[in-house]
Amino acid sequence: MSWIAKNLVGRVGSLLQGLSGPSKKASVTTLHEIRMEMLAALGDVAEKRFPLVQLRVTYASDIDDLWYLRGDVMAAIASLSGEAVAKEKLHQISTMFVGLVPHNLTNKFSVRHS
Known part of the structure; x- marks a missing residue:
């Protein structure tokens, strides 16, 4: 298999893993708690002003998706x-x-309190 084919298969596999459900690292309860905290931080106004951010948080499939949505949540807040x-x-x-x-x-650069 050529390098390009291997790379493509690897990337497609990585994309599909996010669709398979919650990460093994985080329980469904933990995902729900984080999701609810993010939605609460956005508040009720977000539904009208930032519907895409709210939807992406609501339907994020795993902990990694929620982690990378933090920037969108911060911008909206x-x-x-x-x-x-x-x-x-x-x-x-x-x-x-x-x-x-x-x-x-989650080291000092990502989670520090400034």
Whole structure:
């Protein structure tokens, strides 16, 4: 198999893994708790102002999807309530991911409180 074919198969497999359900690293309950915290941080206004962000958080299939949606959530909160409030809420959410995503993602650069 050529390098291109192997690379393509690997990438397609990675994409499909996200569709297979919750990550083995996080229970369904943990996913639900983090999802609810993110939606609560967005607030009721988000449904009208940021429906795509709300939908993406609601239907995220695993812990990695939720981790990478934090930036969208922060941008939406900052737009509604200011950057200081958004940083505080995102810090609280980010701490919920410790032990669920690779350590290098939750190190001092990702989860620190500024």
